[in-house]
Structure formats: structure tokens, C-alpha cells
Amino acid sequence: MSIHQLFSQYENYRKSQLFFGNPETLYAPMNYIMDLGGKRARPLLVLSSCISAGGEINSALPLAQAIEVFHNFTLLHDDIMDNAPLRRGKPTVHEKWDMPTAILAGDNMLVAAYEFLMNYSGPEKERIFSIFNKTGREVCEGQQMDMDFSQKDHVTEAEYLKMIELKTAVLLGCAAFMGATAGGSDEETAKLYYDLAIHVGLSFQLNDDWLDAFGNPEKTGKQPGGDIAEGKKTWLYIAAKNKELPIDEWFKNQNVEERISITLEALKAHALDAELKQLAASYEEKANQDIKLLKARNQNTAILEELIDMLAGREH
């Protein structure tokens, strides 16, 4: 089984589980956002963890769908909070319909995520429900931390790392834990899958921060420094503040191109680009250690490694 085949299997299942009900004005936005596409990283992580743990994917499909529906619920509500006009190049739900419909469609997707969870008939249901609830709470906490940061003068690196862990990494952890549990792992082994996904998630997020600032535009497809131009509190901003560099002064330049180039040059002059790259690499190294621990427990991690490499944009 390759990741490509797994993707097809998930997509076939997903298309067999479209939302359906009345009024149609509630259900159409739910299908709309689910159909916008994406790499389906989270459901693929559920399914590949299940296979790694020695299971068959059928019992894990409702879990994969619960995670993907939950993820899309967060996208829907985050887009309202961020006032975002576009999602994957298409109008966001609150733009295409309206804000009340977007709130309600999101709410109904959260309920639907629990309905998919309820369809799971594999082992350790209690454990599955419990991690899903905990994760749901943590993702809300992460989003609130992110919003709070925009109002705060000072954010520590530890707070930033905690925020990205809660906002993005724990859902990957939950996906891997649930998949491994469905595949037959005991709790201790499933926890190793969880840790692996957390470390992978953190390294991805930090690499994204790096790519946004210093990436090759020919490869990333966007101009460098987008986050900086928007004044986002990424790792780079926080690290600069914590080194008492005058980043707020650099940001005052009214010319956007100059603002970006001055800021990026200054960050490089203080080696923050290298420091960020190193931090991301340290989580990648932790993920490699997790893989070793899983192999030592006779877990068949090949497809999971293939997925991680694919998501990291590495050739296999």
C-alpha cells in the first residue's frame, strides 16, 4: 500500500459520506469546505498509523473522517475570526454565504465530527473519545492564545511553541494516536505515535515560518516575508523582540518592499534564520528518535515515514 493508494481510499470514503439534510442552506457550506481539497494530511496520518500498528484501515476510516471534519470546522471558524476572504483560492464560507451561516455550519460540523467518532467500532472506544475531547479543547486553547498574542507586548518563545503545539500539532498527535489505537496498539505505543506526530507538526510549523521569510519564491510560489509584511507574531518576530532587536522600528517603514527587505536582512545579520532552521531540525531529530522507538517495538513504520516525507516535500 502506497500513500497515493491510501489517499484514493480515503477520498472514496469521504465522497461516500457527504453531508445531507435540511435546510440545504446549512449543509451546502459543510460540503463546500470539505470539497476545497488539500493534502488530507490528518486522515492520512490516521490511516498510515493504523497500518503501521498492524491494523486494517476499514475500522479507522470513520476516525480519519472525524479528524478531517473537525479540522475543517476549525478552518471555517478561524476564517471568520481572521476575517479571511479566501481559503485555498476560493471564497471563504462567511464570504460566499454569510457570517451566521458560517458559525452554524461550523457548529454542525463539530457535532458531525462526533457522529463519525461514534461510528467507530474498533478497540478502545473510551480511549479514542477521551483523546478526541482533550484535543478539541486544546485546539480552542491554541487559537485563543494566538488571538491573545496580537494584543500582547511580550510573548516568550516557550509561549509561542506552546501555541503552535496546541493550535496545530495536537490534532496531528490525536490523528496518529487514534490510528495506532484502531490498529491495535496499546496505550504506551499509541503515545509514541502521538509524540512522533507532535514533533513532526512542530518541525513543519517552524519550517513554514522559515520558508515564509527566507524560502525560495520559485519553490514556495509566494513572495518572501508575507507574515512579516502583515506584522504577524511568528517565531522570528518573537525571537527578535527577545533579543531586544528594534524590529518594531523596522516594521514602521511605510514602503512594504523596503520593510520586508530591511527586516529580513537584519534577522539574517543576527543569525535568526539559522537559529530557526536549527530549532525546526531539532524537532525533526526528535521525530527520527520516535521512529526508532516505534521500530524497536516492531511497528511497521514504512508508510508513516513515506507520508512524513511527502508532507515535508522530500522526495522518497
Place this chain on the structure above:
Amino acid sequence: MSIHQLFSQYENYRKSQLFFGNPETLYAPMNYIMDLGGKRARPLLVLSSCISAGGEINSALPLAQAIEVFHNFTLLHDDIMDNAPLRRGKPTVHEKWDMPTAILAGDNMLVAAYEFLMNYSGPEKERIFSIFNKTGREVCEGQQMDMDFSQKDHVTEAEYLKMIELKTAVLLGCAAFMGATAGGSDEETAKLYYDLAIHVGLSFQLNDDWLDAFGNPEKTGKQPGGDIAEGKKTWLYIAAKNKELPIDEWFKNQNVEERISITLEALKAHALDAELKQLAASYEEKANQDIKLLKARNQNTAILEELIDMLAGREH
């Protein structure tokens, strides 16, 4: 055990279960809305159904809390959608904090409702989860129908009744069903509790529509005709339209007091006040039949009847 004692027991439990976590900006609004008060009709319905069915209330307390947290989640999000400034005389969450915080606190309350559900350790967990999910979906559908009505030229009476059933009655039905199940009822008997609560909910809502238009201001504490002044599509508006009465013409009067008095007189002249009263009474009659059916199954309905009378404002 009296309703008054049951209320105290629920409140003690509720206060022992305050939300707690970081960031505090996420958890404070959740406790704020839960603390605004209210009759606690839904948790009391869970607990009194449990007693009626012959159970002890301890196992039903987490269910009562799940329902109350879910209900407050819907209030929180509905207030955003309705742009409401006040809830029980206090600023709404999106006014006191802001809209993104209100969305997120609501989302986290929905997750928290499921966490309370998970704490239930009584009989028939699957059945409890399944009705809760179904109800969550239906409440979203009811809210969407309500929003859609404001854009629609024509709404039938059946559509209006379906909307109030989904928006308000099914959560009462769910509360009664879960309480009875926790108390030991089989599915068929629990379904009778469900029907009873649906009928009670519909009669309450229709009585509220009547009271808003024709109630004695000395008893209701508000000027009659508030819904009409706001142009809301209540049963009276829909019935007038369906009788081809020129209610939109009456509504055009720029003087609010005249608009209300002209409309109310015309509705009375066409006996729509009596028709609404009769419709509400027909659901009350159905509820009485449900009580008889429950008694025929040896259910001890005394405390449930006391609760319904109290909620209806009837002396016992």
C-alpha cells in the same frame, strides 16, 4: 424530593464543575454565561425524568450538565448571529469580550458538553450519545430554518412548527429521554418521556408567542407586541399571511404604538388570538396524554408534573 431541592442539588453540582484552564480569556466567558442564571429547565428535566423513571440522580448529574452547557453554547452563538447586546439583562459575550472570543468560547463549550457526556457512567451509553448527537444536529437545523425564514416571502404553519420543534423542543426531548434512560427506562418508555417534553416545549413556545402579543403586561413585565414591533415571523405573522390578511400593510405604520395596536386588534378581529391559544392547548393536551401513558407504565411522574407546572407558571 421537591423541584426546589432538585434545583439546589443541580446548582451545587454546577458550581463544583466550573470551567478551568488556560488561557483564562477562553474560560472566563464560558463561566460568565453559565453564571447568568435562568430557571435551569433542561437540567431539571433530566433529573426529574430520572427520578420519575425510578433512578437516583447522581448518575444523571453529568447528563444534566452536558445539556445545560450545550444550551448555553447555543445561546452564546445565537447572540452573535442575532447581534444581541444583552442576555438576561447583562452584556452578551461578544459585547463584553469580542466576536472571535465568543465564537471560540462557544466551540469549547460544545466540546465541554461532550466531555460531561463522557463522564456519564450509567446504563445505555450508546443510546445517550446517539440522541445527543441527533439533537445537536437538529438544533443547528432549527436555528438555520429560523434565519432562513427572515429571507423568505412565504412560510407555512407546518414549517414554523417544525422550526420551533427543532430549535427549542428537541433539546427538552433529549433532556427527558436521557434522564429517563439514566433512571433505568427501556428505550420505548424513554421515548414517551421524549414525546412528553416535545409537546410541553411546543405548548410553551406557542404560549410565549401568545403572551408576547396578548399577555397582561403586569404579569409578563413587558409591553405587548414586542415581536410584532420587530417584524418577527412568529406564528401570528405566518397565520395572518396564510389567511391573506394585509399584515405587511399594518406593519408599515411608522408610529410603533399605532403599528402594534392596529395589528393586535386586526389579529383579534380575525380570531387568530383564539386560534393560537387553542393550538397551544392542543399540545398541552397531548402532554397530558403522555403523562397518562407514563403512569400506565408505573412511572412516578409527580416531580415531573411539578416541574412542568412550575415552568408553565402554574401554581401547584
